[in-house]
Amino acid sequence: MAPILIRAATDIRLTEAESRARTSRNRAIALVLAGLVALFYVVTLSKLGLHLPGKG
Amino acid sequence: MTDIGWRQSEVRVSLAEPGDYWRLLKPRVMSLVVFTAFVGMITAPVAIDPVLGLVSLLAIAVGAGASGALNQWWDADIDAIMTRTRTRPIPAGRVTGAETLAYGLTLSAFSVMTLGLAANWLAAFLLAFTIFFYVVVYSMVLKRSTAQNIVIGGAAGALPPVVAWAAVTGSLAWPPVVLFAVIFVWTPPHFWSLALLKSEDYARAGVPMLPVVAGETATRVQILAYSLLLFPVGLMPWALGFAGAVHGLVAAIGGAVFVGLAVAVFLTREGAAARKACGRLFGFSILHLFMLFAVLAGERLVAAL
Numbered sequence: 001m002a003p004i005l006i007r008a009a010t011d012i013r014l015t016e017a018e019s020r021a022r023t024s025r026n027r028a029i030a031l032v033l034a035g036l037v038a039l040f041y042v043v044t045l046s047k048l049g050l051h052l053p054g055k056g
Numbered sequence: 057m058t059d060i061g062w063r064q065s066e067v068r069v070s071l072a073e074p075g076d077y078w079r080l081l082k083p084r085v086m087s088l089v090v091f092t093a094f095v096g097m098i099t100a101p102v103a104i105d106p107v108l109g110l111v112s113l114l115a116i117a118v119g120a121g122a123s124g125a126l127n128q129w130w131d132a133d134i135d136a137i138m139t140r141t142r143t144r145p146i147p148a149g150r151v152t153g154a155e156t157l158a159y160g161l162t163l164s165a166f167s168v169m170t171l172g173l174a175a176n177w178l179a180a181f182l183l184a185f186t187i188f189f190y191v192v193v194y195s196m197v198l199k200r201s202t203a204q205n206i207v208i209g210g211a212a213g214a215l216p217p218v219v220a221w222a223a224v225t226g227s228l229a230w231p232p233v234v235l236f237a238v239i240f241v242w243t244p245p246h247f248w249s250l251a252l253l254k255s256e257d258y259a260r261a262g263v264p265m266l267p268v269v270a271g272e273t274a275t276r277v278q279i280l281a282y283s284l285l286l287f288p289v290g291l292m293p294w295a296l297g298f299a300g301a302v303h304g305l306v307a308a309i310g311g312a313v314f315v316g317l318a319v320a321v322f323l324t325r326e327g328a329a330a331r332k333a334c335g336r337l338f339g340f341s342i343l344h345l346f347m348l349f350a351v352l353a354g355e356r357l358v359a360a361l
Binding site: 042 | 069070071072073074077105107108110111114172173
């Protein structure tokens with residue numbers, strides 16, 4: 001039986017355009033995630049409002 | 057030796073930029089949704105915490121964008137045929153259908169949950185219903201099966217002020233229903249004036265738009281009928297007392313111009329003049345809806361000073 005060669009995915013070389021697109025997508029995802037953290041933080045503060053301990 | 061592993065030439069890594077994912081949200085439609093939802097929000101008789109109001113608007117906008125992405129996932133085959141849509145991310149080969157489906161579903165879930173947590177669950181339910189109506193009822197069922205597709209499907213585009221009102225008040229009332237009616241009645245003449253200009257495109261894609269199925273004369277009659285109906289409907293906010301005299305005046309003048317342009321479309325049937333008449337009605341329809349909502353918002357903001 002012929003030996004089977006499976007090359008590792010790490011052999012893949014991205015073209016410059018592919019690499020640039022992936023980097024920009026990663027940055028966009030990072031921004032969206034950071035935005036979501038900030039969003040839920042301010043929503044929580046707004047929902048708590050005056051019900052925070054020590055406030056009237 | 058048999059090589060069944062990766063080959064450089066076979067590996068396709070996405071070339072999609074964040075801008076492609078932004079375009080999947082149909083940003084121009086989203087901006088109209090944000091605007092009408094904002095008006096629905098400030099028309100409500102109670103004030104909302106500004107942060108929660110902004111987050112609610114964001115959630116409504118993202119929900120609308122998600123339905124736009126899901127619509128492009130479903131309609132990728134006809135988008136590739138029509139000149140107006142063939143450069144969209146999926147037909148252009150920059151984003152796959154599966155990626156768009158996952159993107160649209162994720163944004164739908166996040167937008168609905170966020171609106172529920174930030175505002176209330178009635179608003180979240182209405183947003184979920186809007187997405188369902190646009191994607192399933194309009195895109196999947198109506199669009200390819202009936203010439204009345206955009207009449208019924210127009211309900212999805214008319215719901216954002218209702219969702220926004222519910223986000224503020226936690227309930228429903230007549231004013232948001234009237235705002236819904238204004239957009240609902242405005243939609244057919246707006247879209248059909250464009251469809252008259254693009255009927256060959258729709259016919260090639262097999263979409264049964266009214267000019268393709270019923271003919272241009274029947275379309276012109278229906279445009280005129282809906283334009284006549286829009287006149288009194290546009291006056292209803294003033295007649296019911298939740299808009300002022302300026303709004304009534306703008307609705308009356310704009311409504312009359314709208315009917316006049318629809319008459320021009322009805323009477324001018326041939327050549328460049330007919331296309332120009334359709335283009336004028338389409339352009340004015342956008343201005344008219346914008347003015348109706350902008351004046352309503354302006355009156356509320358002035359009254360609050």
